[in-house]
Amino acid sequence: MMKHSLMLAACSLSLASVAFAEEPVTSLEPVVVTATRTPQADSLASVTVIDRAEIERRQARSVPDLLQGLAGITVSRSGGAGQGASVFLRGTNSDHVLVLVDGVKIGSSTAGQTPFENLPIDQIDRIEIVRGPRSSLYGSEAIGGVIQIFTRRGGGALTPRVSVSAGSRGAADVAASLGGGGEQAWWSAGANLTSTDGINACDGRASPFAGCGVEQPDRDGYRNTSLSLRGGYAFSDAAKLDVYLLRSENRTEFDGSEYAGNLSRAEQQVLGTTAVLQPLEPWTLRLTAGRSWDKYRAYFEDPDTGADETFVDSFDTERDTFSLQNDLTIGTAHLVTLGLDYQEDRVGGSVDYSEDSRDNLGVFGQYQGYLGATDLELSLRHDDNQQFDGHTTGSAAIGYRIGPDTRVSLSYGTAFKAPTFNDLYYPSYGSPDLDPEQSESLELGLTGILPLGASASGSWDVRLYETRIDDLIAYDAAASAVANVQEARIRGLEVSSTVRYADWSTQANLTLLDPENRSEGPSQGNLLPRRPQQSFRLDIDRQLARWAAGASLYVAGRSFDDLANDDRLDGYALVDLRAEYALTQALKIQARVENLLDEDDETAYLYNRPGRSFYLTLSYQPASAN
Known part of the structure; x- marks a missing residue:
């Protein structure tokens, strides 16, 4: 990753063409586009790239499972599969991470978060995680960083892929995709169905209110149906067009009440297109337009009588985005980027907001120099x-x-997060006078290649940082509304390393975090909720002819669930095992054991997590499948 032989001309390649490249996570020099919005093989930012081969090697069953334990990332989950999952990046709030799918921003404009638990992992080709502030390129929300998801692209010869999985608690998954297109075109179509009987999500107590303050000792099932379509054509080296669609429909049972429901039906959809033109050799013009939907419906079904569902509430988000980006290569050592982003959000549903739409225009510029x-x-x-x-x-x-x-x-970087529609306009809660949350961050990094000789390879990365966040939005009891009343200071150390020797591969990630609440009042000096101060993940894998086997260890220190630090979440350690056998070059069988030691881990107060679980997968995938 440290080689400096990458020609700057590569930086003027289209975002689309690089995003489509088969760039394995096992490479020491993965090309990323999210850190600077241009192709890079040697980013100054802290970046993790996870490609399709890594997803399948880990046998991850969801995006939160895949992100858990990566450097700087904490995942808090309110139950089992399909239950709410919050992703904390570098100790910032869970709504301080910007999430993109193929360059289109997703998430709810009312709640302000992305439902990671509903993103279909079978339709994902690649994920890029960029840590640190990126508002100077992307605008609101990128305080902790940016996570961009790329869907399957296709291209080349006609290639099918089919997989069938089954496991504990009635878990079942069927996924299929087909891709092709030849040399100039690419297309891919995929679909999957996932379901599970689930676990009893909440270990609560009798109460008329929603959340985990209720007692419903039943299993909370989950079903996800997803579709992915993508296609494009390269008219020439100077003109390319790409169109993509990702849709997810979900049914989730949870422990709630007649006031907030105990059953939800949700939809997420992204539709977008990217056109890349190169009018002159040093000039690349990129246009991206997209629309994302996030719809949520809550119902109540009597857990004792099984009475019909009763509608409770609904929240809808529609977001239109448009981006124009110019990349100008100057000589062989300079790249200038100039662009603008337009975004319009519209919300609806059963809640009567005093304002139900707003727009944002962002203008940005960037300079990248390679000076010896x-x-x-x-x-x-x-x-x-x-x-x-x-x-x-x-x-x-x-x-x-x-x-x-x-x-x-x-x-050094500054960032901000715009208030959500709930923050601004939710009846008897919001305040239209809120200012954006804002931050400043300083980071020192040291990266390198391990000198292991010709038969081995390895890399390492150390990051030390401090982030200060002002005007955090929280409920102000004196005003009976939300207000800019909180402050935080987050200090962290991240260490990651990858080593490959012969048939062995190891990856290690260590995070030490001090997420301090700096707000005046009784909680001053306490830890921010749901962020353990220590976490460590170790993955060890070995490939032997047709066999492959691996193990993962994830250790998290204690944390707290509330600002007062009264509700303690104990530390825990999880061990997972995995194995696979190639019956033929295209057909393989995989087995996975999660939580081998049956650890009783808790990442959100009173919410249960699955115990020991077993899964078996049979998949057919020719070597050239995307």
Whole structure:
């Protein structure tokens, strides 16, 4: 990853063409596009790339499972499969991470979060995780970082893929996809059905209210039906077009009440297109347009009598986005990016918001310089929002190579998060005078290649950072509404390493975190909720002819579920095992044991997590399948 032989001309390649590339996570030099919105093989930011081969090697059953334990990431889950999952990136709030699917922003404009638990992992080709502030390129929400998901692309010869899984608690999964297109075209179509009887999500107590303050000792099942379509054509090296659709429909049972329901039906959909033009050799023009939907319906079904479902509530989000980006290569050492983003959000449902739409126009610029042993990145952005007027963010990063295999970097960035519609307009709760939450971050990084000789390879990455967040939005009892009343200071250390020797592969991630509440009052100095101060993940795998086997260890220290730090969440350790056998070159069988030691882990107060679980998968996938 430390080689400096990447020509700057590669940075002017289209986002689409790089996003479609088969770039395995086992490579020391994965090309990423999310960190700077341009192709990079040597990012100054802290980046993790997970490709399709890694997803299948880990036998991950959901996106939260895949993210758990990566450096800087904490996942809190309110029950088993399909239950709410919150992703905390570098100790920031769960709504401080920007989530994109093929370049289109997703998530709820009312709740302010992305339902990671409902994203269909069978339709994902690649995930890029960028840590640290990125508002200077993407605007609101990118305080902790950005997670971008790329769907399957297809291309080449006609290639099918089919998999069937079954496991504990009635878990079943059927997935199929077909891709092709030849040399200039690409297309892929896929679908999957996932279901499980689930577990009793809540270990609560008798109460008329919603959440885990209720007592419903029943299994909470989950069903997900998803569809992915993608197609494109390269008219020439200078003109490409890509169109994509991802849709997910979900039915989730949970422990609730007649006031908030105990059954939800949700839909998430992304529809977008990207056109890439190269009018001149040093100039690449990229246009992206998309629409995302997030719909949620809550019902109540009497758990004792099984009475018919009663409608309780609904929340709808429709978001239109448009992006125009110009990448200008100057000589062989400079890349300038100029662009604008437009976004319009519309909300609806059973709640009567005083305002149900708003738009945002963001204008940004970026400079990347490759000056001998020094790399330089500068970016600046201004967002003009219909609700809170203007907000400017910026970032600067510099990297210096100490010899051929080591680099030190220093970066500073500001970021912000716009208030949600619930924050602003929810009846008897919101406040239309809220300001955006804002942050500043400083990071010191050291990365390198391990000198292991010709028969082995390895890399390592160390990051030390501090983030200060002001004007955090929280409920103000004195005003009987939300207000900008909280502050936080987050200090962290992330260490990650990958080593490959012969048939062995190991990956290790360590995170040490000090997420301190700096708000005035009785909670000052306490830890921010649901963020353990220590976490560690170790993956060990071995490939032997037709056999492959691996194990994962994830350890998390204690944390708290509330600002007062009264509700303690004990530390825990999880061990997973996996194995696979190739019956033929295209047909293989996989087996996985989750939570081998039957650990009673709790990542949200009073919410249960599955015990020991077993899964078996049979899949057919020719070597060239995407």
